[in-house]
Amino acid sequence: xxxxxxxxxxxxxxxxxxxxxxxxxxxxxxxxxxxxxxxxxxxxxxxxxxxxxxxxxxxxxxxxxxxxxxxxxxxxxxxxxxxxxxxxxxxxxxxxxxxxxxxxxxxxxxxxxxxxxxxxxxxxxxxxxxxxxxxxxxxxxxxxxxxxxxxxxxxxxxxxxxxxxxxxxxxxxxxxxxxxxxxxxxxxxxxxxxxxxxxxxxxxxxxxxxxxxxxxxxxxxxxxxxxxxxxxxxxxxxxxxxxxxxxxxxxxxxxxxxxxxxxxxxxxxxxxxxxxxxxxxxxxxxxxxxxxxxxxxxxxxxx
Amino acid sequence: xxxxxxxxxxxxxxxxxxxxxxxxxxxxxxxxxxxxxxxxxxxxxxxxxxxxxxxxxxxxxxxxxxxxxxxxxxxxxxxxxxxxxxxxxxxxxxxxxxxxxxxxxxxxxxxxxxxxxxxxxxxxxxxxxxxxxxxxxxxxxxxxxxxxxxxxxxxxxxxxxxxxxxxxxxxxxxxxxxxxxxxxxxxxxxxxxxxxxxxxxxxxxxxxxxxxxxxxxxxxxxxxxxxxxxxxxxxxxxxxxxxxxxxxxxxxxxxxxxxxxxxxxxxxxxxxxxxxxxxxxxxxxxxxxx
Numbered sequence: 001x002x003x004x005x006x007x008x009x010x011x012x013x014x015x016x017x018x019x020x021x022x023x024x025x026x027x028x029x030x031x032x033x034x035x036x037x038x039x040x041x042x043x044x045x046x047x048x049x050x051x052x053x054x055x056x057x058x059x060x061x062x063x064x065x066x067x068x069x070x071x072x073x074x075x076x077x078x079x080x081x082x083x084x085x086x087x088x089x090x091x092x093x094x095x096x097x098x099x100x101x102x103x104x105x106x107x108x109x110x111x112x113x114x115x116x117x118x119x120x121x122x123x124x125x126x127x128x129x130x131x132x133x134x135x136x137x138x139x140x141x142x143x144x145x146x147x148x149x150x151x152x153x154x155x156x157x158x159x160x161x162x163x164x165x166x167x168x169x170x171x172x173x174x175x176x177x178x179x180x181x182x183x184x185x186x187x188x189x190x191x192x193x194x195x196x197x198x199x200x201x202x203x204x205x206x207x208x209x210x211x212x213x214x215x216x217x218x219x220x221x222x223x224x225x226x227x228x229x230x231x232x233x234x235x236x237x238x239x240x241x242x243x244x245x246x247x248x249x250x251x252x253x254x255x256x257x258x259x260x261x262x263x264x265x266x267x268x269x270x271x272x273x274x275x276x277x278x279x280x281x282x283x284x285x286x287x288x289x290x291x292x293x294x295x296x297x298x299x300x301x302x303x
Numbered sequence: 304x305x306x307x308x309x310x311x312x313x314x315x316x317x318x319x320x321x322x323x324x325x326x327x328x329x330x331x332x333x334x335x336x337x338x339x340x341x342x343x344x345x346x347x348x349x350x351x352x353x354x355x356x357x358x359x360x361x362x363x364x365x366x367x368x369x370x371x372x373x374x375x376x377x378x379x380x381x382x383x384x385x386x387x388x389x390x391x392x393x394x395x396x397x398x399x400x401x402x403x404x405x406x407x408x409x410x411x412x413x414x415x416x417x418x419x420x421x422x423x424x425x426x427x428x429x430x431x432x433x434x435x436x437x438x439x440x441x442x443x444x445x446x447x448x449x450x451x452x453x454x455x456x457x458x459x460x461x462x463x464x465x466x467x468x469x470x471x472x473x474x475x476x477x478x479x480x481x482x483x484x485x486x487x488x489x490x491x492x493x494x495x496x497x498x499x500x501x502x503x504x505x506x507x508x509x510x511x512x513x514x515x516x517x518x519x520x521x522x523x524x525x526x527x528x529x530x531x532x533x534x535x536x537x538x539x540x541x542x543x544x545x546x547x548x549x550x551x552x553x554x555x556x557x558x559x560x561x562x563x564x565x566x567x568x569x570x571x572x573x574x575x576x577x578x579x580x581x582x583x584x585x586x587x588x589x590x591x592x593x
Contacts, residue, residue, distance in 0.1 A: 028404035035397050116390035121355060122382045125405050126374035301355055
């Protein structure tokens with residue numbers, strides 16, 4: 001029987017049953033999220049498919065682009081050749097940002113709306129495990145999938161380009177040397193890790209909190225409080241501190257979070273980023289939002 | 304050992320008191336029917352037992368505090384809150400995988416066995432199943448869990464009579480083993496009468512009747528009076544009086560049966576009639592209080 005086999009496994013592994021059962025419920029909670037929200041991988045994958053399809057048209061003019069790029073300075077050469085890759089990475093990232101936004105707002109709201117929360121709560125999985133699994137999907141699984149899909153898409157683009165270049169008698173090795181795939185890979189990972197995970201963590205966890213709290217229209221409730229503060233500050237004090245703060249934080253105004261991350265030469269050193277106080281305040285808020293979401297998940301029932 | 308023990312259990316939503324100082328003790332191995340009108344506090348009380356809602360007063364379920372220890376409690380407690388709480392997007396195979404993954408006391412083979420008796424396909428999504436099939440699936444999942452307490456809140460609401468009958472039959476034949484405890488709240492009283500060992504009426508957030516089925520059969524007597532015996536019968540202080548087919552029917556609580564036989568035709572009242580009698584008196588009490 002299941003009980004006995006689990007017990008046997010646990011004693012063999014020498015890990016305490018409580019830890020093992022917590023890991024197991026966490027693992028299954030994450031799988032449940034991937035079953036329910038298939039858009040987590042389907043949305044970026046379909047965008048990637050569209051990009052590859054669109055690139056087929058670019059391929060026709062590729063030998064011409066490469067020939068004219070030869071005439072340019074090395075920096076401009078790279079810019080011209082790297083453009084499709086940046087576009088691909090940017091679009092896939094945008095798709096997964098939209099999915100993250102939708103997922104965060106729906107994940108603790110949808111289960112209350114369709115009453116399935118009563119089923120989930122009838123099983124020995126704590127509210128903490130559930131909320132942490134959702135945060136894990138949001139902050140780690142989603143970016144990982146987005147990176148993986150980006151890498152595969154770019155690999156396909158590189159292979160297609162190389163085939164076309166070879167067929168038209170141009171140097172494939174030169175093309176590869178210009179692309180510096182490892183460097184752009186590192187830039188992508190760095191960008192995802194710093195901006196999408198660490199820097200945006202308070203935004204995503206705020207959405208989770210609103211998702212756990214609101215009885216209707218979570219999108220409205222997520223946007224209304226910051227908007228209200230901005231309006232209040234403008235009317236009452238004629239200042240725009242909060243608005244500036246939001247723009248800096250999430251609008252790409254901050255150096256660490258700026259779009260220049262994709263350009264390897266303008267990368268901010270990781271050390272500099274790690275000692276930004278804003279990063280740590282943000283993470284503190286993110287942790288507080290998760291604790292609050294857990295408490296709300298425990299108290300809230302179907303709506 | 305008591306399976307559920309409550310003292311002064313109370314729950315208010317704003318100014319509405321849903322559960323108003325309930326004291327109760329449900330022993331292990333009982334099948335308790337919790338019966339009450341809409342808004343009587345049944346669901347709130349059950350939610351408190353299941354750790355779904357905070358409460359005032361003392362409550363222990365299998366020795367645990369449900370509100371602070373819900374996840375651990377759910378290793379030993381199962382519940383079906385409603386017919387339609389299985390997520391609509393889940394596949395039958397995923398539901399089996401998930402419960403097997405998170406529940407240490409789930410016997411997958413047993414659940415598969417129950418499902419084999421139905422026409423539910425493993426690849427179907429819940430949204431593709433009929434309401435009756437969803438109930439069958441949920442029951443199959445729950446019955447494969449080796450729980451000590453099963454709580455059912457209107458588990459057959461909206462199902463046709465065949466599914467309802469089947470539901471309680473499998474529960475009794477394949478699940479109940481005299482060591483488990485089952486608490487079921489429902490409006491379909493007569494259908495579960497033969498299943499129950501205990502009867503509990505709840506109204507205005509209070510327990511208004513709590514007796515075993517044996518007690519119920521010996522305590523309550525309904526007499527269809529011979530017309531000339533009305534005065535004599537009323538002197539015995541019936542708890543309820545009603546007219547049916549032009550004859551007067553009185554319902555007595557703890558009155559000697561021999562005494563009543565002389566007054567008319569004696570029988571055990573249906574639970575529905577007893578329910579109406581008890582609730583009717585409750586209404587009078589509320590009226591008198593005003």
